[in-house]
Amino acid sequence: VKKKYRYYIYDALFPYMMAIGKYSTMVKTIVILAPLVGLLGTVMGMIETFDALQSSSMFSQGTSISGGISKALFTTELGLVVAVPGLIIGKILDRKEENLALDFEQITDIICTKEEDEI
16 A cells, blocks of 8 residues: 555656756756857857958958957857856756655655554
8 A cells, every 4th residue: 555655646746856857957958058059159260260360461460360269259258158057057956856856755755654544
């Protein structure tokens, strides 16, 4: 009978655990992808800079180079601005998920250890 109660409790709580896990996975994915997108922008900016170096004369290089470098630095900064807070939020969600799982386990244990006539 206690196994039956445990099954019903897990069945009732499972959607809540999945909902928390879903957001945690989404945040972790964003944290992984943000620096990569920043790196892609950096590479594109550097390519733009080297193209400007190749195609411009010695006197007009300053303005054409600075545009590519600015693009490279901006995308790197943007990737880090997204990734660093995302890491913190991801850790907070992980901790909440662990605490909630422990709470659910304790509730299940309390209910399943009660005598059948007490329930």
